[in-house]
Amino acid sequence: MLAFLLALPMVAQTNFRAISYSEAIQQAKNENKMVFIDFYTDWCGPCRKMSRDVFPQKSVGDYLNGQFVCIKLNAEKEGLEQAKRFNVKAYPTFIVLDTNETVKMHIEGALSAEAFVTKVKNELNPDMTPERMKQRYEGGERTPELINAYALSLMEQKKEQEGFKVINDYFNSLSDEQRLSADNFFLFSRYTFSLNDPKGEFLVNNFGRAEASIRKDAATLVDRLFRREIITYLSGHKFATKEYNEADYLKLKNQIVKLGLDKSYPYQPLFSLIECYAKGDMEAYFTMVKSEKEAMNEEDFELVLLNTSRLYPQNSPILPEVAKYIRSLLPELRGSSIMMMGRLLMNIEKTDQ
Numbered sequence: 001m002l003a004f005l006l007a008l009p010m011v012a013q014t015n016f017r018a019i020s021y022s023e024a025i026q027q028a029k030n031e032n033k034m035v036f037i038d039f040y041t042d043w044c045g046p047c048r049k050m051s052r053d054v055f056p057q058k059s060v061g062d063y064l065n066g067q068f069v070c071i072k073l074n075a076e077k078e079g080l081e082q083a084k085r086f087n088v089k090a091y092p093t094f095i096v097l098d099t100n101e102t103v104k105m106h107i108e109g110a111l112s113a114e115a116f117v118t119k120v121k122n123e124l125n126p127d128m129t130p131e132r133m134k135q136r137y138e139g140g141e142r143t144p145e146l147i148n149a150y151a152l153s154l155m156e157q158k159k160e161q162e163g164f165k166v167i168n169d170y171f172n173s174l175s176d177e178q179r180l181s182a183d184n185f186f187l188f189s190r191y192t193f194s195l196n197d198p199k200g201e202f203l204v205n206n207f208g209r210a211e212a213s214i215r216k217d218a219a220t221l222v223d224r225l226f227r228r229e230i231i232t233y234l235s236g237h238k239f240a241t242k243e244y245n246e247a248d249y250l251k252l253k254n255q256i257v258k259l260g261l262d263k264s265y266p267y268q269p270l271f272s273l274i275e276c277y278a279k280g281d282m283e284a285y286f287t288m289v290k291s292e293k294e295a296m297n298e299e300d301f302e303l304v305l306l307n308t309s310r311l312y313p314q315n316s317p318i319l320p321e322v323a324k325y326i327r328s329l330l331p332e333l334r335g336s337s338i339m340m341m342g343r344l345l346m347n348i349e350k351t352d353q
Contacts, residue, residue, distance in 0.1 A: 014055040014064045016072045021082055028069040028099050035097045036068035039075045039083055044091040046110035057113045063120070068096065096124065115152075115190070122149045130157070142170060144183040151191065167191045171199055180210040180218075188221055195229050195252075204255070223261050230256070230267065233274045235303055236311040244278065269295040273304065277311070282318050285311075290325065302337045305329070308344060323348045 016038065019027065028035045038055075040047035054060055064070055073079025075088055082088075086095055086103060096105035105123040122128040127136075133150040147170045154163035171179065171187050178184060179202065192199040204225070207218040229252060238244040253271055256262055269292040276288050293301055304311070305326055312319050323345055330338060 014061045014070055016055070016070045019071060021071065021073065021079070024069050024071045025097070025099060025101060028097075031069060034068050034099070034104060036064055036070045037079075037082070037095045037097070038070070038072045039079055039086075039088045039091065039093040039095065040072060041074060041076050041091050047092040049110050050092055050116075054111070054113045054116055060113050060117055063117050094120070096120070118149065119152075122153075137166070142173070144186065148186045148190070164191065168198075176202075176206065176209075180206060182211045182214045185210075185214045185217065189217070192221070192225070193228070195225050200225050204259075222259070223265065226252070226256050226259075226261055227265065230270055230274075231300075231303065234270050234300065235307045236277070239277065240310050246278065249274065249278075266295055266297055266300075270300060282312060282316055286318055286322060286325075298334070302333060302341075306337070306340060306344060309347060319348060 017024065017027070021037075024035045024037075038047075038050070040051075055064075073082055075083035075091065075093075083093075086093075086106075088095070090108040092108070092110065094105070094107045095103060098104055105120060107119055107123060111119060126132065128149055130153045133146060133153060136146055137150050147166060151163040151166045154160075154166065167187060174184065179187065187199055188203050192203065194200050195204065203218060204222055207215070207222050210218040232238050233244070233249060233252075238249075256267055262268060273285070273288055273292060276285050289304055296304075308319075308322055308326065312322060326341060326345060330341060333341060
């Protein structure tokens with residue numbers, strides 16, 4: 001029983017087999033599948049992100065394991081020959097081959113789990129090529145699957161305006177009920193980044209009416225949109241660009257409180273810091289940063305530190321004290337932030353001299 005339970009998590013993960021390229025081709029013939037190759041390098045951050053966050057997910061593993069013999073090849077070591085053969089020039093690169101070793105799919109870069117599976121499926125579907133999707137769209141077809149894939153394809157071609165026009169035109173053509181269906185949730189999860197976007201406004205006002213299967217995800221996305229907006233104040237961006245407006249800020253704060261988002265996330269210290277900063281007393285603000293540290297989310301606190309050069313004027317007499325405080329915190333900060341904090345300190349201390 002213990003062995004069975006320990007094995008369960010592995011079922012969902014993508015099964016990258018410890019076999020060579022030629023063995024993978026032969027195995028694909030035996031299993032009547034194609035070959036999926038993940039070309040990576042040891043130094044590639046997006047490669048590690050895919051391995052850590054995407055390939056272990058059940059939806060990804062279920063799809064890839066069912067369709068392909070999957071292998072990983074280091075493009076600078078054992079996969080060097082194949083990387084040259086298949087014109088691999090960016091990492092990660094994902095290639096699908098048939099058993100005749102003909103390339104059927106070539107994708108570069110990291111994606112989310114959902115976007116990755118959709119992308120692989122579309123690349124292998126002759127009815128979802130960019131040319132065919134354009135033909136279908138111009139012919140009047142408006143299915144969620146086509147809209148999602150066609151808009152993504154346009155954006156990958158650096159045609160962002162055209163892609164968002166496809167999305168927004170489709171959104172505007174739907175009834176409220178259709179907008180809140182599971183099939184159309186991609187309009188929000190992939191193409192909504194701001195509360196000021198009509199799609200964002202609609203979701204905030206209606207997420208409680210979404211289909212039951214996506215209601216939790218809709219609520220999570222609403223929380224993310226509010227957090228993203230409050231960060232523009234916390235980081236000092238609104239102040240630096242002269243966009244700070246007290247009425248707009250208070251409206252945002254009241255919405256967060258009204259929706260109860262402050263009950264599941266530590267917004268209160270963020271409110272306190274923003275309101276203190278708006279008064280212009282840098283010493284009081286710095287004192288509050290230190291006093292609110294334990295109440296804040298770790299990422300939010302580090303965000304405040306990383307934006308020191310924006311939040312404090314270059315000639316601020318308090319800057320050396322701020323730099324000293326940041327240095328004292330280095331041993332307890334996350335590894336991913338220490339290098340950026342080091343660069344920040346170099347700039348601050350150079351300016352101070």
